[in-house]
Amino acid sequence: MDDWLNQCIREVKAGETEAFAQIVDAYKDKVYQVAFRMVGNAQEAQDVSQEAFIRAYTNIERYDVNRKFSTWLFRIATNLSIDRLRKKKPDFSLDAEVNGAEGLDGYAQLAATDALPDEQVVTLEWQASIQKEIDTLPPKYRAAIILKYMEDLSLQEMSEILDLPVATVKTHVHRGREALRKKLKKW
Amino acid sequence: MKHSDSIHRYFDGEMTQIEREQLYRHLEGCSECQEHYDEVKKSIALVQSASHIQAPKNFTENVMSALPQKKKKRTIAWKKWSKNHPVLVAAAVFLLFMSSMTWLNWTGMSGGEMAISGVGNFEVDQENNTVIIPEGEVIEGDLTVRNGDVDVQGEVHGDLTVINGEQYMASAGQVAGNIEEVNQVLSWLWYETKELFSNLSPDQED
Structure with a gap:
Protein backbone atom coordinates (compact mmCIF):
# COMPACT_ATOMS: atom_id res chain seq x y z
CA MET A 1 0.00 0.00 0.00
CA ASP A 2 1.09 3.59 -0.44
CA ASP A 3 3.86 4.64 1.87
CA TRP A 4 2.25 8.03 2.05
CA LEU A 5 -0.95 6.64 3.57
CA ASN A 6 0.90 4.35 5.97
CA GLN A 7 2.97 7.30 7.13
CA CYS A 8 -0.18 9.35 7.78
CA ILE A 9 -1.83 6.52 9.68
CA ARG A 10 1.28 6.03 11.81
CA GLU A 11 1.31 9.74 12.64
CA VAL A 12 -2.38 9.76 13.54
CA LYS A 13 -1.83 6.72 15.76
CA ALA A 14 1.02 8.58 17.45
CA GLY A 15 -1.33 11.45 18.24
CA GLU A 16 -0.46 13.80 15.35
CA THR A 17 -4.02 14.87 14.62
CA GLU A 18 -2.99 17.15 11.75
CA ALA A 19 -1.93 14.16 9.65
CA PHE A 20 -5.56 13.06 9.57
CA ALA A 21 -6.46 16.09 7.42
CA GLN A 22 -4.47 14.57 4.54
CA ILE A 23 -6.40 11.32 4.82
CA VAL A 24 -9.72 13.19 4.83
CA ASP A 25 -8.66 15.19 1.79
CA ALA A 26 -7.70 12.08 -0.11
CA TYR A 27 -10.90 10.12 0.58
CA LYS A 28 -13.60 12.73 1.17
CA ASP A 29 -15.06 12.60 -2.35
CA LYS A 30 -15.30 8.81 -2.42
CA VAL A 31 -16.83 8.60 1.03
CA TYR A 32 -19.22 11.46 0.38
CA GLN A 33 -20.29 9.94 -2.92
CA VAL A 34 -21.10 6.57 -1.31
CA ALA A 35 -22.97 8.31 1.51
CA PHE A 36 -24.89 10.53 -0.91
CA ARG A 37 -25.92 7.61 -3.13
CA MET A 38 -27.00 5.66 -0.07
CA VAL A 39 -28.99 8.27 1.85
CA GLY A 40 -30.09 10.24 -1.17
CA ASN A 41 -29.67 13.84 0.00
CA ALA A 42 -26.87 16.29 0.59
CA GLN A 43 -27.50 17.15 4.24
CA GLU A 44 -27.60 13.57 5.47
CA ALA A 45 -24.74 12.60 3.17
CA GLN A 46 -22.64 15.28 4.82
CA ASP A 47 -23.61 14.10 8.32
CA VAL A 48 -22.90 10.47 7.50
CA SER A 49 -19.59 11.04 5.74
CA GLN A 50 -18.35 13.40 8.45
CA GLU A 51 -19.32 10.86 11.10
CA ALA A 52 -17.55 8.14 9.11
CA PHE A 53 -14.27 10.07 9.23
CA ILE A 54 -14.67 10.83 12.93
CA ARG A 55 -15.20 7.12 13.62
CA ALA A 56 -12.21 6.22 11.50
CA TYR A 57 -10.15 8.66 13.54
CA THR A 58 -11.30 7.46 16.94
CA ASN A 59 -10.93 3.80 15.93
CA ILE A 60 -7.67 4.15 14.02
CA GLU A 61 -6.01 1.75 16.47
CA ARG A 62 -8.36 -0.96 15.26
CA TYR A 63 -7.46 -0.50 11.60
CA ASP A 64 -5.50 -3.49 10.32
CA VAL A 65 -2.63 -2.11 8.24
CA ASN A 66 -2.54 -5.27 6.15
CA ARG A 67 -5.96 -4.56 4.73
CA LYS A 68 -6.99 -1.87 2.30
CA PHE A 69 -7.72 1.41 4.00
CA SER A 70 -10.48 2.42 1.59
CA THR A 71 -12.27 -0.90 2.24
CA TRP A 72 -12.24 -0.18 5.95
CA LEU A 73 -13.40 3.40 5.44
CA PHE A 74 -16.19 2.37 3.04
CA ARG A 75 -17.32 -0.21 5.53
CA ILE A 76 -17.76 2.45 8.20
CA ALA A 77 -19.55 4.75 5.75
CA THR A 78 -21.95 2.11 4.39
CA ASN A 79 -22.77 0.85 7.89
CA LEU A 80 -23.59 4.38 9.01
CA SER A 81 -25.68 4.94 5.87
CA ILE A 82 -27.64 1.73 6.36
CA ASP A 83 -28.22 2.63 10.03
CA ARG A 84 -29.48 6.04 8.94
CA LEU A 85 -31.85 4.48 6.40
CA ARG A 86 -33.18 1.99 8.95
CA LYS A 87 -34.02 4.80 11.34
CA LYS A 88 -36.13 6.66 8.85
CA LYS A 89 -37.68 3.53 7.35
CA PRO A 90 -41.29 4.12 8.56
CA ASP A 91 -41.81 7.21 6.40
CA PHE A 92 -39.75 5.87 3.54
CA SER A 93 -42.29 5.72 0.73
CA LEU A 94 -44.01 8.93 1.85
CA ASP A 95 -40.70 10.70 1.64
CA ALA A 96 -39.73 9.47 -1.79
CA GLU A 97 -40.81 12.71 -3.46
CA VAL A 98 -39.03 14.87 -0.91
CA ASN A 99 -35.91 12.76 -1.17
CA GLY A 100 -35.85 13.34 -4.89
CA ALA A 101 -36.05 17.08 -4.41
CA GLU A 102 -33.27 16.98 -1.85
CA GLY A 103 -31.24 14.97 -4.31
CA LEU A 104 -31.63 17.89 -6.70
CA ASP A 105 -30.23 20.20 -4.07
CA GLY A 106 -27.31 17.87 -3.78
CA TYR A 107 -26.52 18.27 -7.42
CA ALA A 108 -27.21 21.98 -7.38
CA GLN A 109 -24.61 22.24 -4.68
CA LEU A 110 -22.02 20.78 -7.07
CA ALA A 111 -22.29 23.69 -9.41
CA ALA A 112 -20.74 26.78 -7.98
CA THR A 113 -22.03 29.06 -10.73
CA ASP A 114 -25.24 30.93 -10.02
CA ALA A 115 -26.72 30.78 -13.49
CA LEU A 116 -26.54 27.35 -15.08
CA PRO A 117 -26.93 26.77 -18.82
CA ASP A 118 -30.20 25.03 -19.67
CA GLU A 119 -28.57 21.80 -20.74
CA GLN A 120 -26.75 21.60 -17.43
CA VAL A 121 -30.03 22.04 -15.55
CA VAL A 122 -31.46 19.20 -17.62
CA THR A 123 -28.46 17.04 -16.77
CA LEU A 124 -28.89 17.81 -13.08
CA GLU A 125 -32.56 16.89 -13.18
CA TRP A 126 -31.77 13.71 -15.02
CA GLN A 127 -29.07 12.83 -12.50
CA ALA A 128 -31.54 13.51 -9.71
CA SER A 129 -34.05 11.17 -11.33
CA ILE A 130 -31.52 8.35 -11.42
CA GLN A 131 -30.81 8.95 -7.73
CA LYS A 132 -34.54 8.87 -7.08
CA GLU A 133 -34.72 5.39 -8.61
CA ILE A 134 -31.74 4.26 -6.58
CA ASP A 135 -33.47 5.61 -3.45
CA THR A 136 -36.36 3.19 -3.97
CA LEU A 137 -34.10 0.13 -3.69
CA PRO A 138 -33.94 -1.65 -0.32
CA PRO A 139 -30.70 -0.56 1.45
CA LYS A 140 -28.82 -3.85 0.99
CA TYR A 141 -29.44 -3.95 -2.77
CA ARG A 142 -28.74 -0.25 -2.98
CA ALA A 143 -25.36 -0.69 -1.30
CA ALA A 144 -24.50 -3.54 -3.69
CA ILE A 145 -25.40 -1.50 -6.79
CA ILE A 146 -23.55 1.61 -5.60
CA LEU A 147 -20.36 -0.22 -4.70
CA LYS A 148 -20.39 -2.32 -7.86
CA TYR A 149 -21.42 0.21 -10.49
CA MET A 150 -20.48 3.57 -9.03
CA GLU A 151 -17.34 2.65 -7.14
CA ASP A 152 -16.37 -0.14 -9.52
CA LEU A 153 -15.39 -2.53 -6.73
CA SER A 154 -14.84 -6.28 -6.96
CA LEU A 155 -17.21 -8.74 -5.30
CA GLN A 156 -14.39 -9.66 -2.91
CA GLU A 157 -13.96 -6.06 -1.76
CA MET A 158 -17.72 -5.61 -1.52
CA SER A 159 -17.92 -8.72 0.62
CA GLU A 160 -15.38 -7.20 3.03
CA ILE A 161 -17.10 -3.82 3.09
CA LEU A 162 -20.58 -5.24 3.60
CA ASP A 163 -19.39 -8.09 5.85
CA LEU A 164 -21.33 -10.61 3.79
CA PRO A 165 -20.25 -13.75 1.91
CA VAL A 166 -19.34 -13.18 -1.73
CA ALA A 167 -22.30 -15.33 -2.85
CA THR A 168 -24.70 -13.15 -0.87
CA VAL A 169 -23.20 -9.99 -2.32
CA LYS A 170 -23.64 -11.43 -5.79
CA THR A 171 -27.30 -12.20 -5.10
CA HIS A 172 -27.79 -8.63 -3.87
CA VAL A 173 -26.23 -7.28 -7.06
CA HIS A 174 -28.55 -9.47 -9.14
CA ARG A 175 -31.66 -8.39 -7.24
CA GLY A 176 -30.67 -4.75 -7.29
CA ARG A 177 -29.96 -4.95 -10.99
CA GLU A 178 -33.31 -6.63 -11.68
CA ALA A 179 -35.17 -4.02 -9.61
CA LEU A 180 -33.43 -1.21 -11.46
CA ARG A 181 -34.09 -2.83 -14.82
CA LYS A 182 -37.81 -2.82 -14.14
CA LYS A 183 -37.76 0.80 -12.97
CA LEU A 184 -35.55 2.11 -15.73
CA LYS A 185 -36.95 0.27 -18.74
CA LYS A 186 -39.49 3.04 -19.33
CA TRP A 187 -36.67 5.59 -19.67
CA MET B 1 -29.92 -23.18 -17.39
CA LYS B 2 -32.56 -20.47 -17.27
CA HIS B 3 -31.85 -17.66 -19.67
CA SER B 4 -32.21 -14.96 -17.00
CA ASP B 5 -29.44 -16.75 -15.05
CA SER B 6 -27.16 -16.77 -18.05
CA ILE B 7 -27.83 -13.07 -18.56
CA HIS B 8 -26.78 -12.48 -14.95
CA ARG B 9 -23.65 -14.53 -15.46
CA TYR B 10 -22.96 -12.48 -18.55
CA PHE B 11 -23.21 -9.18 -16.67
CA ASP B 12 -21.20 -10.57 -13.77
CA GLY B 13 -18.41 -11.10 -16.26
CA GLU B 14 -18.27 -14.80 -15.51
CA MET B 15 -18.87 -16.21 -18.98
CA THR B 16 -16.26 -17.81 -21.15
CA GLN B 17 -15.84 -16.72 -24.74
CA ILE B 18 -17.76 -19.80 -25.93
CA GLU B 19 -20.65 -19.16 -23.51
CA ARG B 20 -20.86 -15.55 -24.64
CA GLU B 21 -21.10 -16.57 -28.27
CA GLN B 22 -23.83 -19.06 -27.39
CA LEU B 23 -25.75 -16.32 -25.60
CA TYR B 24 -25.45 -13.90 -28.52
CA ARG B 25 -26.76 -16.57 -30.86
CA HIS B 26 -29.68 -17.22 -28.55
CA LEU B 27 -30.52 -13.52 -28.28
CA GLU B 28 -30.77 -13.22 -32.06
CA GLY B 29 -33.64 -15.67 -32.10
CA CYS B 30 -35.33 -14.79 -28.77
CA SER B 31 -36.85 -11.31 -28.53
CA GLU B 32 -37.84 -11.78 -24.88
CA CYS B 33 -34.26 -12.45 -23.83
CA GLN B 34 -32.96 -9.73 -26.12
CA GLU B 35 -35.27 -7.24 -24.43
CA HIS B 36 -34.18 -8.37 -21.00
CA TYR B 37 -30.54 -8.11 -21.99
CA ASP B 38 -31.04 -4.60 -23.42
CA GLU B 39 -32.85 -3.40 -20.31
CA VAL B 40 -30.14 -4.63 -17.94
CA LYS B 41 -27.48 -3.11 -20.15
CA LYS B 42 -29.33 0.22 -20.19
CA SER B 43 -29.90 0.36 -16.44
CA ILE B 44 -26.23 -0.35 -15.75
CA ALA B 45 -25.24 2.36 -18.21
CA LEU B 46 -27.64 4.81 -16.56
CA VAL B 47 -26.33 4.11 -13.08
CA GLN B 48 -22.75 4.37 -14.26
CA SER B 49 -23.50 7.63 -16.01
CA ALA B 50 -24.53 9.24 -12.76
CA SER B 51 -21.85 11.85 -12.37
CA HIS B 52 -19.33 11.67 -9.63
CA ILE B 53 -20.18 13.81 -6.67
CA GLN B 54 -17.65 15.84 -4.76
CA ALA B 55 -17.68 16.49 -1.05
CA PRO B 56 -18.91 19.99 -0.13
CA LYS B 57 -16.49 22.83 0.43
CA ASN B 58 -14.71 22.98 3.80
CA PHE B 59 -15.47 19.31 4.34
CA THR B 60 -11.99 18.55 5.66
CA GLU B 61 -12.00 21.61 7.94
CA ASN B 62 -15.38 20.59 9.33
CA VAL B 63 -14.20 17.08 10.05
CA MET B 64 -10.99 18.28 11.66
CA SER B 65 -12.79 20.70 13.96
CA ALA B 66 -15.30 18.01 14.94
CA LEU B 67 -12.63 15.48 15.95
CA PRO B 68 -12.55 14.59 19.63
CA GLN B 69 -9.41 15.70 21.45
CA LYS B 70 -7.05 12.79 21.46
CA LYS B 71 -4.31 12.48 24.03
CA LYS B 72 -0.75 12.19 22.91
CA LYS B 73 0.98 8.86 23.12
CA ARG B 74 2.95 9.93 26.17
CA THR B 75 -0.20 10.37 28.18
CA ILE B 76 -1.42 6.99 27.07
CA ALA B 77 1.84 5.39 28.18
CA TRP B 78 1.57 7.12 31.54
CA LYS B 79 -2.02 5.92 31.89
CA LYS B 80 -1.01 2.35 31.19
CA TRP B 81 1.84 2.60 33.64
CA SER B 82 -0.37 4.02 36.35
CA LYS B 83 -2.90 1.25 35.80
CA ASN B 84 -0.18 -1.33 36.38
CA HIS B 85 1.18 0.39 39.49
CA PRO B 86 -1.80 1.53 41.55
CA VAL B 87 0.10 1.47 44.84
CA LEU B 88 2.85 3.75 43.58
CA VAL B 89 0.28 6.12 42.18
CA ALA B 90 -1.59 6.16 45.46
CA ALA B 91 1.67 6.81 47.32
CA ALA B 92 2.57 9.63 44.94
CA VAL B 93 -0.83 11.23 45.33
CA PHE B 94 -0.60 10.90 49.09
CA LEU B 95 2.86 12.47 49.18
CA LEU B 96 1.73 15.33 47.01
CA PHE B 97 -1.25 15.89 49.23
CA MET B 98 0.79 15.71 52.41
CA SER B 99 3.53 17.99 51.20
CA SER B 100 1.07 20.64 50.06
CA MET B 101 -0.67 20.43 53.42
CA THR B 102 2.65 20.71 55.23
CA TRP B 103 3.67 23.61 53.09
CA LEU B 104 0.41 25.40 53.72
CA ASN B 105 0.65 24.85 57.44
CA TRP B 106 4.28 25.80 57.57
CA THR B 107 3.97 28.98 55.52
CA GLY B 108 0.75 29.85 57.25
CA MET B 109 2.51 29.52 60.58
CA SER B 110 5.80 31.23 59.98
CA GLY B 111 4.14 34.40 58.86
CA GLY B 112 1.64 34.21 61.67
CA GLU B 113 1.52 35.68 65.10
CA MET B 114 3.14 34.24 68.14
Missing part, protein backbone atom coordinates in the same frame (compact mmCIF):
# COMPACT_ATOMS: atom_id res chain seq x y z
CA ALA B 115 1.09 31.52 69.76
CA ILE B 116 1.68 30.14 73.24
CA SER B 117 0.18 27.10 74.84
CA GLY B 118 0.91 26.34 78.47
CA VAL B 119 -0.26 27.39 81.90
CA GLY B 120 1.78 29.56 84.26
CA ASN B 121 3.07 33.06 84.85
CA PHE B 122 5.19 34.17 81.96
CA GLU B 123 5.75 37.49 80.35
CA VAL B 124 5.25 38.16 76.69
CA ASP B 125 7.57 40.67 75.08
CA GLN B 126 5.64 41.61 71.94
CA GLU B 127 8.38 43.84 70.55
CA ASN B 128 11.03 41.16 70.59
CA ASN B 129 8.56 38.36 70.02
CA THR B 130 9.83 36.62 73.09
CA VAL B 131 8.20 34.70 75.90
CA ILE B 132 10.00 35.26 79.16
CA ILE B 133 9.68 32.95 82.11
CA PRO B 134 10.90 35.22 84.86
CA GLU B 135 13.24 34.08 87.58
CA GLY B 136 11.40 32.32 90.37
CA GLU B 137 8.37 31.49 88.23
CA VAL B 138 7.44 27.88 87.62
CA ILE B 139 5.48 26.49 84.68
CA GLU B 140 4.01 23.26 85.97
CA GLY B 141 3.07 21.66 82.64
CA ASP B 142 4.41 21.77 79.10
CA LEU B 143 5.04 24.98 77.28
CA THR B 144 4.85 25.36 73.53
CA VAL B 145 5.64 28.54 71.72
CA ARG B 146 5.19 29.12 68.01
CA ASN B 147 6.67 31.97 66.07
CA GLY B 148 8.61 33.33 68.99
CA ASP B 149 11.68 32.92 71.16
CA VAL B 150 11.65 31.72 74.71
CA ASP B 151 13.86 33.06 77.44
CA VAL B 152 13.84 30.71 80.42
CA GLN B 153 14.98 32.36 83.61
CA GLY B 154 12.64 30.42 85.86
CA GLU B 155 11.58 26.78 85.68
CA VAL B 156 9.54 24.64 83.33
CA HIS B 157 8.53 21.28 84.82
CA GLY B 158 7.15 19.87 81.64
CA ASP B 159 8.52 19.85 78.09
CA LEU B 160 9.49 23.02 76.35
CA THR B 161 8.89 23.19 72.64
CA VAL B 162 9.81 26.13 70.49
CA ILE B 163 8.54 26.12 66.94
CA ASN B 164 10.00 28.60 64.54
CA GLY B 165 11.96 30.34 67.26
CA GLU B 166 14.82 29.89 69.65
CA GLN B 167 15.08 29.19 73.33
CA TYR B 168 17.55 30.87 75.64
CA MET B 169 18.38 29.41 78.94
CA ALA B 170 19.59 31.56 81.73
CA SER B 171 22.07 29.92 84.05
CA ALA B 172 19.43 29.83 86.72
CA GLY B 173 16.74 28.61 84.40
CA GLN B 174 15.58 25.01 84.48
CA VAL B 175 13.53 22.76 82.27
CA ALA B 176 12.67 19.42 83.76
CA GLY B 177 11.35 17.84 80.58
CA ASN B 178 12.70 17.82 77.07
CA ILE B 179 13.63 20.97 75.19
CA GLU B 180 12.88 20.98 71.55
CA GLU B 181 13.46 23.62 68.95
CA VAL B 182 11.70 23.17 65.68
CA ASN B 183 12.80 25.45 62.89
CA GLN B 184 13.01 23.35 59.77
CA VAL B 185 10.02 22.11 57.89
CA LEU B 186 11.20 18.54 58.17
CA SER B 187 11.80 18.60 61.88
CA TRP B 188 8.52 20.36 62.35
CA LEU B 189 6.85 17.65 60.36
CA TRP B 190 8.60 15.07 62.51
CA TYR B 191 7.40 16.87 65.59
CA GLU B 192 3.80 16.96 64.30
CA THR B 193 3.96 13.27 63.54
CA LYS B 194 5.33 12.45 66.97
CA GLU B 195 2.61 14.57 68.54
CA LEU B 196 -0.01 12.76 66.56
CA PHE B 197 1.24 9.39 67.71
CA SER B 198 1.74 10.35 71.31
CA ASN B 199 -1.78 11.76 71.36
CA LEU B 200 -3.09 8.56 69.87
CA SER B 201 -1.37 6.18 72.27
CA PRO B 202 -3.00 6.34 75.71
CA ASP B 203 -0.08 4.90 77.68
CA GLN B 204 2.13 7.79 76.70
CA GLU B 205 1.11 9.78 79.74
CA ASP B 206 3.17 9.37 82.93
